Amino acid sequence: MKARTAAMAATTAVLCLAAVACGPSDDKSEKDDKAAGTSAKPSTSAASDPAASDSAASAPASTPSSSGKVLSKAELAKAALTTGEVASYEVTPMQGGEETGTEKSETEACRPLVAVINGAPEPAPSATVFRTVMDKSEEGKDDQTVVTEILTSHSGGTAQLLMRDVQDAVKACAGGFRTSSEDGPSSYTEVKQLNLPKAGQESISYQVTGSIEGDKVPLVFQLVRTGSTVVTFYVANFLDPKTPELPAQLVTAQAAKLP
Template sequence: MTRRTERTARAVAVAALAAVVLAACGPDDPKRSTDARPSTSATAPAPATPVPGTSAPAAGNPGTQRSLTAAELDRAILATADVPGYTVGPMDPPPAQGETPAEEACAPLTSLLNGKPEPAAQASAYRQIAGANPESRPAVSVFLTAHGDQGAATVLNRLRAAVTACRDGFTTTGPTGPSTYRSVRALPPVKAGDDGLAYQLTADFEGDPVPLVFHVVRAGATVATFYTANLEGPKTPEVPVALITAQAAKLR
């Protein structure tokens, strides 16, 4: 087994969502994909605390100010025609079981690792994005979740608090066993939508760092999450800005 293949196989245990990325860009089957089926779940979102410096909700499409349905999210999520140079394909929602943190303060971070930000979404849609070159790395996952205005703001507020509280790392348990995350650090967010943040989690696997990067953007009552991972080295992977801005524009 090559070093590259070994790292990819071991990284399946990073998180439930990381396994989804591997399904689309693993070296053994770079074109593998499955039908996307938007999932739904109902919850009463917790009140949000306003974040200084955030902009007013988008004034364009009034639909972005309410919780979109699964069908509406399916139409609003990026498609291949929206992003020249990239191919958007289907992706299954993550399974119900996922990682649970030892520290409650880090739960917002593991909820995104599980592909299901909290407060729980009323509807969601998932896609996988690859460059024009099928061998390009890394692939990017995007998912839209509908929360209502207060719930969407709460998602980002909780994540901001968790990035600060868990900056020295944390541990989790999950279906594949325990996982360790060395650190959490904030990254410069892309200016898109009504609010946004970005951060890197660095997982630890037998002494090897596995960087995971998230960009989270709120557009009205919808949250767009972009995720990518570098399974082959310690360099911070990048989510192309064009993908983030195209998705935010499509939600306005």
């Protein structure tokens, strides 16, 4: 990934998570590029809590039943945040969002996490909408807050199944995992649950730590479910190993818009 502003880099955040953020590279300039690319504002308040679950309700062991209207792509777009709904934040369609990643987990238990990293959570949704959310008050800063937001609708109770599978994978893959693709292998050294504010009917938040030439790259995800709709929020810190902050007001505002 070439050196660009945080705003430009964020438009392809989902696509380059595995290929750039976490995979080994022979390009020595890539290590410097990350300091000028996608970055979230570092936070000292995002605490990890491996013992606590961020889910508002635990999914049963059996296959979950359907709940809530399954939104079309047009309805998802209408439900997505727009510029002006949260002060200082600009919301735009994510450039290249239709092209999801192709990383494959080398461990089956970690497959749900890799699917989220690819921007294609499993089970496969019936419709998907991608958005990039930026804090315009921080424009020009290296650590400008840039959030990727993915709204997906699911039929037949698979929204609950998605949440359950990701929650199980967070626990099973605490020691990290590896992926492979046509670009080569990628390594993620740690997965830990985060105790972020809950939202919607059910939510999960966690950090996946990747690496670039040995440097830790923390990636924070929060999944929020309301009915048959799941919203995935993603934010990363390519400047230093501190856990990036996912603005709670964005999550709360988006959850409030879901039907």
